[in-house]
Amino acid sequence: MDMSEVSRRGLVLLGCGKMGSAMLEGWLKGGLPAASVWVSDPYPSDWLKGQGVNLNAALPEAPAIVLVAVKPQMMAEALPGLARMGGGRTLFLSVAAGTTIAYYESVLGAETPIVRAMPNTPAAIGRGVTAITGNARATAAHLDLAEVLLSAVGQVVRIEGEHQMDAVTAVSGSGPAYVFHLIETLAAAGVAEGLPADLAMRLAKATVAGAGALAEASEEQPDQLRVNVTSPGGTTAAALKVLMDEARGFPALLREAVHAAAERGRELGR
Incomplete structure (x- = not known):
């Protein structure tokens, strides 16, 4: 899976606050067609409304990737509606703090490829650093794609596994x-x-x-x-x-x- 497949099958951005907006701006500048992006956000900014993306429209059946950027307290409401995309064809990439891979697997199914990422706030100006790790179903290609997407807002590092995520959060996240x-x-x-x-x-x-x-x-x-x-x-x-x-x-x-x-x-x- 690469960016050409993302352009063809589509990218769903769940939540478009400061972090989501910074990433979206980077992808569009990098050449991702606005028509290939679906954004689901209950309170879209004026900036977002002017980008030409599919805003709060019906989502594709099996997009290449769903990027979850909602606040953790909104997760229980937002994620179950995407459960039909679980099972393997769609990569789920999460930048939501504190939400474990196990939680995603419980909602989306254990066969779903999931990459968990921890960015930090300098991502808003393209100077962030983001740590990523995947579940057992996330392939090298999935991790490569996650790195490409997250590189839009800064550096990306890979950690050994989710057991290191709390330490990453404590050092670079906080x-x-x-x-x-x-x-x-x-x-x-x-x-x-x-x-x-x-x-x-x-x-x-x-x-x-x-x-x-x-x-x-x-x-x-x-x-x-x-x-x-x-x-x-x-x-x-x-x-x-x-x-x-x-x-x-x-x-x-x-x-x-x-x-x-x-x-x-x-x-x-x-």
């Missing part, structure tokens, strides 16, 4: 919130040292964004990049002595935070 909190607290610390609030926030945003871009672009690992900007006995070294403290700094704090997120993911998946 991770943007950790970075946003770093920005707000860094700016607040600048204000405490005498900077105007708007200047401190501008400096914090640009610093975090620039450092992230440098880390991604550089051939050196982050630990070496840190060393590169840390002069012995200097200002950065004084700050890192606090931040790298094993008892109360980033190492202990982030281990605890990521573990808490992963544990909550496991609870929600039970």
Whole structure:
């Protein structure tokens, strides 16, 4: 199965919020015909209404792929109506947080190929990272197609299995919130040292964004990049002595935070 088959048989997008819209925009720019896309969304945006897709129309009998992008609390209402597409001919690709492969199999049948994906919010600007894994019926071709589709909003990585999904969620799924909190607290610390609030926030945003871009672009690992900007006995070294403290700094704090997120993911998946 490839994109030509998707164009021929059709793609169903179940839910078109921010994540669904970002993916749809990428597919259309990449050449997927709007006429090959069916979108089911009870509250379509004005942008979506203008894309030329089949909006809230009768769905094809056996589309190549159904991409599930509804909120988890809407799943029980939205998914059973697609049960007739289960059984093998249609690939189901889920970007719904917390919804397990076992749940999809219970509704759609165990013979249904299912790929579960965990994207993150930078996907809205094409800078996301998405982890994917499939069930026993998902072939290499299914995973390849899922990767092509999800590459529209950023990088795609493959994990060993669903047992790693809670850890992925805790690192990259929830991770943007950790970075946003770093920005707000860094700016607040600048204000405490005498900077105007708007200047401190501008400096914090640009610093975090620039450092992230440098880390991604550089051939050196982050630990070496840190060393590169840390002069012995200097200002950065004084700050890192606090931040790298094993008892109360980033190492202990982030281990605890990521573990808490992963544990909550496991609870929600039970």
